[in-house]
């Protein structure tokens with residue numbers, strides 16, 4: 001029995017992780033979890049999974065829950081996230097919280113020797129060097145949950161790094177893949193949230209529409225698979241059936257295929273190196289799919305992808321700025337405070353004014369993250 005602690009249990013990935021636990025009660029249990037502000041859902045999860053520790057974002061919610069569940073340990077704020085991540089009874093952390101707030105809990109879990117299944121890509125983008133260094137130092141496995149990275153991880157089983165020619169990440173193109181930049185001027189939040197293939201949380205759905213999601217994933221792949229950016233390519237693949245591929249030196253290409261269902265990569269991270277049945281997942285029917293299409297990524301149209309490559313290559317605190325500016329700008333778009341195209345503009349402006357600091361430590365990263373968010377807020 002693997003005992004899990006789960007950050008972000010009330011989110012899209014969090015709920016699907018709970019689905020996987022439900023399908024395999026003899027294999028997995030929930031020892032601890034965190035939520036943000038969704039207290040109604042938190043109550044339901046407590047009743048169903050009977051964990052020993054729960055963390056929520058706000059103190060007033062923690063106080064409420066303490067009076068309702070007197071025998072449960074309940075925490076709040078960033079400390080709550082960290083305590084959930086390092087919870088002693090858990091063998092593995094599933095990090096499905098949103099944003100760079102997941103960084104400190106991830107580092108601490110690694111230091112505590114926990115295996116980490118990581119969906120929280122912002123953590124790897126903002127401080128990939130710190131996370132990978134810590135994982136190496138403490139001999140901890142970092143297992144990808146993001147579907148592209150899970151695909152690559154699966155393609156690489158039994159392979160050596162030196163055999164890799166390049167990684168090929170697939171991109172669905174997001175909600176606006178067939179619109180020109182001109183046509184994006186007046187798009188609404190509702191339109192942007194309407195992803196053609198995947199059902200996901202709001203922030204990542206917007207990131208998919210701006211193509212920042214693929215940019216963040218390129219940086220995530222750079223860290224997870226120790227490869228230079230020159231060996232990481234992106235290709236547009238509308239059907240989201242090939243989740244990514246690896247080309248090897250002998251010209252062989254290995255791909256991982258499946259219907260777009262995040263429970264598959266979540267479960268693979270949880271059961272790795274084993275595989276378990278997943279009866280609720282829809283099976284891939286290639287005859288029904290018929291054709292698969294591939295197109296070149298237009299770097300002019302999808303400026304954020306080009307920007308992310310540049311930020312990743314620049315290194316230092318530049319990816320931290322890219323991520324923090326994007327988090328703040330996407331939140332402002334979702335709040336109806338800026339237009340869709342202003343997301344790109346704000347990220348560009350934050351990057352322009354930033355002077356990079358090489359090899360930043362945790363404090364420098366957190367400081368840069370905060371300053372960048374303040375800068376974006378000052379533009380609103």
Ligand code: NDP
Nearest residue numbers: 008009010011012013036037038097098119120121200201
């Ligand atoms: P959601 O917005 O659906 O969920 C986010 C979770 O984080 C919720 O549980 C939310 O709590 C919690 N949370 C948000 N802010 C805070 C905070 N300040 N303090 C504590 N908890 C907080 O996001 P997703 O599940 O879509 O995404 C989670 C991560 O997984 C992201 O990094 C995303 O990029 C990545 N990912 C997601 C995929 C998907 O299919 N959704 C696919 C691949 C990667 P509450 O709702 O209770 O406020």
Ligand code: MG
Nearest residue numbers: 146147148217
């Ligand atoms: Mg992905």
